[in-house]
Amino acid sequence: MGVGIIMLVHTAFDRAEQVARHWSTAGCPLVIHVDQNVSGKVYDDFVLALSTLPDVQFSKRHRCEWGTWGIVAATQDAAQMMLDDFSQVNHVFVASGSCLPLRPVQELVDYLALHPQTDFIESVTTADVPWTMGGLDEERFTLRFPFSWRKQRFLFDTYVQLQRLAGYKRVLPNGIVPHMGSQWWCLTRKTLAAILLDPDRMIYDQYFRRVWIPDESYFQTLVRLYSAQVESRSLTLSKFDYQGKPHIFYDDHLQLLRRSDCFVARKIWPFANRLYDAFLGADENGARRREPNPAKIDRIFAKAVDRRVHGRPGLYMQSRFPVKGRENGLTCAPYSVFEGFSDLFEDFEPWLAKQTGARVHGHLFAPKRAEFADGLRVVSGALSDSPVLRDYNPRAFLANLLWNTRGERQCFQFGPRDTIKDIEWDIARDQNAHITVISGAWAVPLFKSNANFAEIRSEAARLQQIESKHLKILKSQQTKAQVKIWSMAEFIEAPMEPLQGIIDEVAHEGGRGLAEVPKMVDLTGFGQFLQNLRNQGMHPYLMGAFSVVHDTSDHSKPKPKPYLVQ
Known part of the structure; x- marks a missing residue:
């Protein structure tokens, strides 16, 4: 029984190397994918730096641009290599180069050994997802997205509008029900092999190749076809702001990360030396054996998002001041x-x-x-x-x-x-x-x-x-x-x-x-x-009905109220 780690790396290679050594020292085999956009020299130096580690391999490189199929293809190839070359692996854990283990790796291994048939992957239907941005929830599955949202924004938006006007809708293959969730999952060997060896895989791949952000829906959808037990949550702590951008963890988040009891956190600032020293060093806290509970810090993140979006009542800030209506009240107090x-x-x-x-x-x-x-x-x-x-x-x-x-x-x-x-x-x-x-x-x-x-x-x-x-x-x-x-x-x-x-x-x-x-x-x-x-011709009506002779004396004393005697 073991855990294999797939690492998707595209930047901060010194930190990726440090984390890879940490996984390897704990006995976890690794398959690392390096984005094809990375220069050949940087890639070669990275491979050379890890060449002395046992059970570390590098998968075929793909161009991984956000929102496109390349991330799924890279994960597929790395996962296939993991299943082919490391037979002792029972769970496959996907992480990025900016992920940081928060607890001793052995705790993760022991935890997964207690759940040998459980797939840990966030997998919910589009109707239940609160984080979709830009109005593309169901449409990301019914329209085609051949253009990059970041690099070809005009073509992206224009093509979406044309499909809407034409009433175009794609048909989901084999009647699958689209699900969405975090790309940072941990699947059992059995479920992952079933997805990769599915006889209809080419049909699914061809369909999801034109889905928007397929890394958040491909495995999340297909796992529902094969998994015996889905735990719809990620073992990786990842938080997003109201724009869908990931929160970055810095040195001053140390105690916050410890309180989460999560096994891994993403996304760590490359220069957060204190975090890397604390979590990759000796285990000062000892074995905690506690269930990962990111809900402990959800309230803090919700408050932070609310503060960023709405600000404090009556306090104006640069991001909201020019836009009328985005201020949180004109004033701060009665x-x-x-x-x-x-x-x-x-x-x-x-x-x-x-x-x-x-x-x-x-x-x-x-x-x-x-x-x-x-x-x-x-x-x-x-x-x-x-x-x-x-x-x-x-x-x-x-x-x-x-x-x-x-x-x-x-x-x-x-x-x-x-x-x-x-x-x-x-x-x-x-x-x-x-x-x-x-x-x-x-x-x-x-x-x-x-x-x-x-x-x-x-x-x-x-x-x-x-x-x-x-x-x-x-x-x-x-x-x-x-x-x-x-x-x-x-x-x-x-x-x-x-x-x-x-x-x-x-x-x-x-x-x-x-x-x-x-x-x-x-x-x-x-x-x-x-x-x-x-x-003189003016009508002073706002004063009310004043008589020409008006007694204004001694108004400070309350006057007795009249009463009726029968």
Whole structure:
């Protein structure tokens, strides 16, 4: 009972030689295939370097390009040589030159001796394969692929499209059911011989010669015809990213590879000296005799793939930044936007900061400067209050502010006087945004000003038009932010409940009662002011229903509710 190793080598020959010596020293016969693309001198030097090892042979060379038949042909010839020349071999294990044994070879031999009739090969139907790329799952078996995907991409794509338009479909020989899986398998001598000596082999070879990536389907399909017991998994640890490219293992993956308990890992960086020294040296861990369990590290790889594809929320990176929609959220944390509060209340920012412990800014998008909390000119992350820098990319400005201050709730004021055009849709679509609006409150500073009334009327019309469009955005079906809107008249009639809701939302500890309330500006005469605007031909509708004589005194005290006596 023994294990024979087929090595497919095309690069990093110094490492391939090192691993080949490791297999040979453990008593495993080897058949090595070297890609025909490798120069004759490199090949000759490699053969010479291994010439002193017993039971090492080199098979006929084929040109092995990814996705083409050459890899299968190379494996077939090497497997036939292994069966012909090494009768003691019961299992044939396929590895590459960049594979690295993770456990003592004797453990692999003993493990396979316990499963003498089992074929270890990943073999699943196309409907159950999650890793196919480019939409070619069943079509890789029903269309023809005579062109190289890498070197003849235009011809490849054009020929696929022509076959689709023509409705061309190949017929599977002998009614076989296509299966797919990793090319790194370990088959019993009996099953492998049955595949290679099949009387219909020429028919199968001719069919699979024009299948796309046949090394992932040829043996995986035919093993189902002959195997008495298929264990649909590979004994080789190989991980792939979301693009179907293999993960490369480096020195800092040492502990990760040990935790997998797998016999072999692929693909190892040629300069990972620490890995080669650790796994090809003396067995420091002793015999583990444990079942290979790559699932131990699947969670880590799944997290790594998710991080690469989606990134961290609110953190932009070069690979995703230019492509709209590929970012993982505009921002990284919840934040609050207040519209109209600083107009209606005196010193609203310091009051809210005191009540909640949050950092409360002024109008971050004010025309003259970003009004950071406490009057700062530069905040975390070297963000300047310069309007030029901010308005160059307001979306990035907001994302950076929240990323650099994560862990601390950020609040800021917003309104129609700000430069809102380039940022309002971003905030409205941001699930982290909590927007609270008192519509029409922008009229209070106009009411308090001593400007010419004609100028006030013109400015009021402009601001109302801006806020009206803004409110339509906030009420849009595309808005994902949490939005609360009150008209000014509604709010000042009963301000305590909305203010308490703001405290509960922003404060780190919810449920705190209001110890003090912000001071509302004196609105005596505001109703007449609105009537004057109407008299001048403007309709100030966003403020709500204000009477000409409007009492705004002592709104901090809750009013008793009327009741009916029967």
